[in-house]
Amino acid sequence: MAEVVLQNVTKRFSDHVALDDVSMTVPDGSFVVLLGPTGAGKTTTLRMISGLDQPDGGEIFIGGMPMRGLTPAQRNVAMVFQQYSLYPHLTVRENLEFPLKSPLLSTPRAEIDRKVKAIAEVLQIAHKLENKATALSGGEMQRVSIGRALVRSPQIYLMDEPLSSLDAKLRADLRIELKSIQAGSGATLLYVTHDQIEAMTMATHVGVLQQGRLVQFGSPREVYENPVSIYAAARLGLPRINILPADIFAGAPPRARNIGLRPEHIRQGSGEESLVTRVEHLGDQTRLHLSFRNHQIVTVTDAHTALRSGDIVKIEPNKPLYFDAEGMRLA
Numbered sequence: 001m002a003e004v005v006l007q008n009v010t011k012r013f014s015d016h017v018a019l020d021d022v023s024m025t026v027p028d029g030s031f032v033v034l035l036g037p038t039g040a041g042k043t044t045t046l047r048m049i050s051g052l053d054q055p056d057g058g059e060i061f062i063g064g065m066p067m068r069g070l071t072p073a074q075r076n077v078a079m080v081f082q083q084y085s086l087y088p089h090l091t092v093r094e095n096l097e098f099p100l101k102s103p104l105l106s107t108p109r110a111e112i113d114r115k116v117k118a119i120a121e122v123l124q125i126a127h128k129l130e131n132k133a134t135a136l137s138g139g140e141m142q143r144v145s146i147g148r149a150l151v152r153s154p155q156i157y158l159m160d161e162p163l164s165s166l167d168a169k170l171r172a173d174l175r176i177e178l179k180s181i182q183a184g185s186g187a188t189l190l191y192v193t194h195d196q197i198e199a200m201t202m203a204t205h206v207g208v209l210q211q212g213r214l215v216q217f218g219s220p221r222e223v224y225e226n227p228v229s230i231y232a233a234a235r236l237g238l239p240r241i242n243i244l245p246a247d248i249f250a251g252a253p254p255r256a257r258n259i260g261l262r263p264e265h266i267r268q269g270s271g272e273e274s275l276v277t278r279v280e281h282l283g284d285q286t287r288l289h290l291s292f293r294n295h296q297i298v299t300v301t302d303a304h305t306a307l308r309s310g311d312i313v314k315i316e317p318n319k320p321l322y323f324d325a326e327g328m329r330l331a
């Protein structure tokens with residue numbers, strides 16, 4: 001496995017700048033998740049690293065080697081797309097074996113069998129090994145595509161929302177499996193997702209992309225607790241961070257335009273009165289929807305709370321984040 005370095009990478013599509021001077025180091029053995037809304041440049045970043053597309057400016061290094069001019073095969077990267085890409089006329093087993101049968105690798109038969117079996121078990125498709133790829137459900141095909149990447153030992157795995165087409169239970173299972181495969185093998189993984197839970201649970205680092213610019217890079221915890229802007233703060237956390245006018249509570253510093261309060265950073269029982277508008281019991285926690293001076297706030301409370309819609313609850317900020325008129329964090 002290898003470190004991947006992007007140095008001032010820029011990519012334009014006619015006059016649209018999809019990646020704008022992006023510099024980023026994906027450390028060897030890390031699990032980096034790229035975050036950003038649609039169009040932020042996540043897929044473009046993966047395509048540049050894979051060699052499917054060329055940057056207009058800047059350099060990409062994998063394992064210290066410059067990648068300019070090298071084909072995807074020469075880069076030895078494994079990519080999993082959101083949409084499965086299988087050989088339809090081959091069986092699941094043949095699809096999984098395919099990458100190992102490359103003449104360059106000359107993997108021994110016993111080794112191929114062992115790897116295919118192990119991966120098929122992890123991905124819960126062992127019972128479908130002899131089926132034709134076309135005889136699978138969408139979720140099964142996607143698992144085979146993931147398997148085709150995992151049987152290899154590339155320099156880096158590039159995955160673009162690989163779990164988004166799977167049902168919730170399988171997604172939760174595979175999240176744990178992928179993370180343990182990565183942690184166990186020391187693989188380097190660059191991963192795109194819109195799923196907050198995937199990002200928080202799997203990433204060693206997250207990179208926040210905003211209109212083609214990398215605006216923050218750090219551990220999920222760092223980005224969660226110390227976001228550089230409202231934009232970065234809104235990328236992690238569910239329910240989302242509450243953004244309110246800064247003067248809605250006393251104590252805002254000069255130049256503060258907005259206060260950001262994570263749902264769990266609102267103390268209840270003292271402070272200002274707010275109205276409970278909805279109580280959502282989710283089992284392990286309860287969400288309170290509050291109306292406070294014409295603003296809606298979401299906070300969390302005790303799972304067995306007796307609060308009901310129409311009640312009054314006192315609230316005050318705990319660990320507030322302040323942002324200026326441009327949405328940038330104030331120290």
Ligand SMILES: Nc1ncnc2c1ncn2[C@@H]1O[C@H](COP(=O)(O)OP(=O)(O)OP(=O)(O)O)[C@@H](O)[C@H]1O
Pocket residue numbers: 013016017018036037038039040041042043044045
């Ligand atoms: N082949 C292309 N031709 C023209 N424009 C493109 C092309 N590929 C991407 N773009 C543009 O570049 C920008 C970044 O696209 P990209 O696919 O990287 O976004 P993304 O963050 O992956 O979004 P999504 O979450 O929707 O996949 C977008 O504005 C997109 O329209």
